[in-house]
Amino acid sequence: MRRALRGCTACVVTATVGAVPAECAPAGVAHLLLLGRAPRAGGSNPLAALLQSAAERERAQPAREKVVATAGVPYTVLRLGAELGAPGGRQALWVGTGGQLGGALSVEDAAAVAAAALRAPPRRARVLEVVASASAQGVDAGSAALQPGGEWSAALALLPEQ
Numbered sequence: 001m002r003r004a005l006r007g008c009t010a011c012v013v014t015a016t017v018g019a020v021p022a023e024c025a026p027a028g029v030a031h032l033l034l035l036g037r038a039p040r041a042g043g044s045n046p047l048a049a050l051l052q053s054a055a056e057r058e059r060a061q062p063a064r065e066k067v068v069a070t071a072g073v074p075y076t077v078l079r080l081g082a083e084l085g086a087p088g089g090r091q092a093l094w095v096g097t098g099g100q101l102g103g104a105l106s107v108e109d110a111a112a113v114a115a116a117a118l119r120a121p122p123r124r125a126r127v128l129e130v131v132a133s134a135s136a137q138g139v140d141a142g143s144a145a146l147q148p149g150g151e152w153s154a155a156l157a158l159l160p161e162q
Helices: 020-027 046-050 054-059 063-069 107-118 153-158
Strands: 010-013 031-037 075-080 082-084 093-096 104-106 125-132 144-146
Touching (some): 031 107, 082 107, 104 107
Parallel strands (some): 010 031, 104 125
């Protein structure tokens, strides 16, 4: 694993964490990005929870974040809204840091936010919830709007770190 990570400046973990975080620091990886699930992503619909794929259930496990936090590498956790079956890039996104956001997010928008987060690594740690504005729940003063087609790296860099 360490040999595979050598020369990488960043590592993205999308599902099972495994040994990847522990190997990042020895391999010289400078930024670890974990894709997770927003705590309120599925809303309160119990049927939606039953229909989640194994990967979706894995992304919702808080223990993954603890493993990444102990890796010794600056990291970003993106807690994404539930997968929205619609094209992305058409509406603003809400980004928050307080664990209150809920809603959905398109796959394209999730990829765009992940790319922006990779361009704006934190000094230590940043945990962000991201949902599409049309589905947003729990938006508060600590949330920021990202407009479609904008350069989001600078906006993400302004959000507080942990």
